[in-house]
Every structure is written in structure tokens, then in C-alpha cells.
Amino acid sequence: MMNLDRLKEAISQLSPDEARTHMLHLLLKAEMAKDNPQSKDQLVEDMMNLQEQLVNRAQYGVSSWEPDSSSRYVHIVCGDSFAGSLKLALRKLGLEAEHKIIVLREHYAMGPLWRLHEAVGLARRGEWLRDHINDEYDDRDLYDRAEQVTRQLAAIPHDASIMLWSSGNAYEQTGLRHAAYLIKDMTQACYAIAAAETCYELFNRPDLSIRYVHSGEIPDDKLAEVWKAGVRQQLDAARRSELAREWLELEQTEEVLRIWEQETIQSVPDHYYDDYLMATVEQLHRERGNREFMKAARVIGQALGYCEQYVGDSFLEYRLRELIYRGKLHIKGVPRAMRYYSVRSPAAYAPEAKGPLE
Structure with a gap:
């Protein structure tokens, strides 16, 4: 069995953004594995590979x-x-x-x-x-x-x-x-x-x-x-x-904000992902069959997992907070970090701007 101290040391060497990225990817795969036996096997394999990778990094310096x-x-x-x-x-x-x-x-x-x-x-x-x-x-x-x-x-x-x-x-x-x-x-x-x-x-x-x-x-x-x-x-x-x-x-x-499209780097407005985030919230409401509050981390994880661009969780969470400030989403908790608050949409959304949904 792997030494617990080695594992703790490996985790402590992760940057905050790197730790969040690994966690969100694993949580998304766990969600996908609920109804898919093959996904469950892949989730276990991914977790074991991540464990080995992190411990080896800590060991080698x-x-x-x-x-x-x-x-x-x-x-x-x-x-x-x-x-x-x-x-x-x-x-x-x-x-x-x-x-x-x-x-x-x-x-x-x-x-x-x-x-x-x-x-x-x-x-x-x-x-x-x-x-x-x-x-x-x-x-x-x-x-x-x-x-x-x-x-x-x-x-x-x-x-x-x-x-x-x-x-x-x-x-x-x-x-x-x-x-x-x-x-x-x-x-x-x-x-x-x-x-x-x-x-x-x-x-x-x-x-x-x-x-x-x-x-x-x-x-x-x-x-x-x-x-x-x-x-x-x-x-x-x-x-x-x-x-x-x-x-x-x-x-x-x-x-x-920048995206990669048609083999070029394109600068886009900061609200480019807002409709995509609103659509993600709406999709989760439909899956749950209610409009109750859901953890912000769950929304960000879902959005990251299905986004064709790579933007990172930090920017998406910034835009989620902006949607709250504009009254598009309701909040429960304090938005000092995504694990501390939950969001919900008061009503079905209607897209307002061009973005990744198009």
C-alpha cells in the first residue's frame, strides 16, 4: 500500500489551479460513470494513474x-x-x-x-x-x-x-x-x-x-x-x-479572453461563455427535475467537461459570479470560492450573445 505521507507530500506540491483541474476532471468522470460500467473502470484506472504520477513527481523533484x-x-x-x-x-x-x-x-x-x-x-x-x-x-x-x-x-x-x-x-x-x-x-x-x-x-x-x-x-x-x-x-x-x-x-x-478557432487565436468579449454557463445550469436543472440550488463546483465541472475550448475553471467561475451579480442566477452562500456557494436559475434562459453555443 502506498505510504500516506508520500501521497500527502505529492498533493501539497500541486498548484491551486492544478489541484482544482484534477479534482474537477475526476468529479465529472465520476458523474458520467454512474450509469456506465465501462466508465467506472476507466475512472478507477484514471485515479490510479493520477496517484502514480503525483507520487513520482514528488519523489523525483x-x-x-x-x-x-x-x-x-x-x-x-x-x-x-x-x-x-x-x-x-x-x-x-x-x-x-x-x-x-x-x-x-x-x-x-x-x-x-x-x-x-x-x-x-x-x-x-x-x-x-x-x-x-x-x-x-x-x-x-x-x-x-x-x-x-x-x-x-x-x-x-x-x-x-x-x-x-x-x-x-x-x-x-x-x-x-x-x-x-x-x-x-x-x-x-x-x-x-x-x-x-x-x-x-x-x-x-x-x-x-x-x-x-x-x-x-x-x-x-x-x-x-x-x-x-x-x-x-x-x-x-x-x-x-x-x-x-x-x-x-x-x-x-x-x-x-482568447479562443482557438479555425487555426487562429481569436480575442473575444469576456462574456463569451455566459450563455454556455446558463445553458449548463439549465441542463442540470432538467436532469435533477427541479430548480433547487446546486453547488457552483458542479456547474463549473460540467461546463469544463463539455467545453470544446480550454479556458480553465478560474475564468468560468469569474463569469458565474458575474451572472449572479447581474441577477441571472440566484446564489446561496458566499462566493469566496466555488465550494462555498450554490446557484440556481429562476427561470429558463434565453441566449443573449454570440458564444460557444453557436
Whole structure:
């Protein structure tokens, strides 16, 4: 039996956003498994895989993954969840000595990007996050993360190869462009790896198809196979410059929400998901056969599970609160975190704006 202290240590190392994401995914799968025996077996397998992944991450640590003079490959990825899975995959392949990882921790799908490479832009982003997202954001964290990435990039040897990982969502596609901007003056060979798309090619069959909304959902064993397959695109100087230019264009935008549609990053209004959230509440009312209060976490989990975009629970919860403030939803409890309050719709909704329902 797994040591309880090791499991507690593994959980304590999760970031708040990462912990919520894992919990919401498991709760959604549990809901789907109520009437489906095959889903129950998959839920148990997913929980066991998550347990193994978290404990291995805690055991192996993260400091050894920073770039140094021994690095032959440096992987730049978005988010701790994906980074953790990739580390485990590389370790299982015996590649950790020469493979290092840099993590971009900004959630690029939400929040202002305006002049983000400057102090004024970091300050604006920090202010928006503090005002709208139910997390303990500190401006210092933004500066520290930016300085850490700068330091790690400077440590990459000249003869190493840089691997930029992403999948088909605004979060990682925007991160890909930010990474291209950050390395624009570097001369190392650079490659792009489309994680989810490569998984489709390698593993999907006519009778079994899995769609990964973001790279953090991909199990480490599949990431190992992705790396072994060698499916990657070398980015020449022209393509790197194009991606860096696209980042600078994003830095000129004022919107706080982005989606990935028709192979492009599109800035959309902050209320883009409001009708989708209202429809989710209405669907849950129909399933329950009443209009009683339901936990906000249940609504967010359902919305995340069926959303074709990757936006994250924090932004959806911000919009759920906005719907409450506008009188579209009733509330019971205090909205300091989604576990503390419940919501209900007083009447069947009618869509007001263009969004993901269309």
C-alpha cells in the first residue's frame, strides 16, 4: 500500500489551479460513470494513474530539470500539469540527464496580455487577476516567474535544441507565440511538437477516439510514445519571426479572453461563455427535475467537461459570479470560492450573445 505521507507530500506540491483541474476532471468522470460500467473502470484506472504520477513527481523533484551545461534538449511547455507528465515520460525513457524543461505558468487564454513584456503590462495583468479571479495573486509572483524564465533561457547551451510543445487551444498556442518571442534572438535549433494532434495520429482508432483539450490531459505513457515517434516540425528563422510577431500583435490587444478557432487565436468579449454557463445550469436543472440550488463546483465541472475550448475553471467561475451579480442566477452562500456557494436559475434562459453555443 502506498505510504500516506508520500501521497500527502505529492498533493501539497500541486498548484491551486492544478489541484482544482484534477479534482474537477475526476468529479465529472465520476458523474458520467454512474450509469456506465465501462466508465467506472476507466475512472478507477484514471485515479490510479493520477496517484502514480503525483507520487513520482514528488519523489523525483523538480530542481534537476532546470537547463544547465549538460542539456541537449530543452522543452518549453505551458503549465505544471503538462510539465509533470512530460518529466515522468522522459524519466521512464531514461532521458532526464540531457533533457530539461522550462515551464510557462501564465494562463494565456485569460487576462490581459497588453505590453506583457514590460513592467506596466505585468502590473495591469496582476491587477486584473486580483480583481476577477478567486486566487491569491501577487504582482511579485508575475515578476518572479518572468525573471525565472529569463534566467532559465540564458542557461541553455548553444548546441542544445529547443522543443516548443503545444496543442490546439488558445492557452498553449498563445504560450507558443510567447515562447517564440522570448527566444527570438537565440540561435539554437528550434522545433515545434503538436502534442494532442500527434496523439490523435498515433493512438486514435475508428472504434476508440480520445480528444485532449490541452496537453496536461495526456498521460505520461502516451507522451513517451510521442517523443519516441519523432514527430516534430523544425522552425526556421522565418517561422520563428512570424510567431514572435504574432505575439507582439497579441500584446496590443485589450481583450481578456482568447479562443482557438479555425487555426487562429481569436480575442473575444469576456462574456463569451455566459450563455454556455446558463445553458449548463439549465441542463442540470432538467436532469435533477427541479430548480433547487446546486453547488457552483458542479456547474463549473460540467461546463469544463463539455467545453470544446480550454479556458480553465478560474475564468468560468469569474463569469458565474458575474451572472449572479447581474441577477441571472440566484446564489446561496458566499462566493469566496466555488465550494462555498450554490446557484440556481429562476427561470429558463434565453441566449443573449454570440458564444460557444453557436
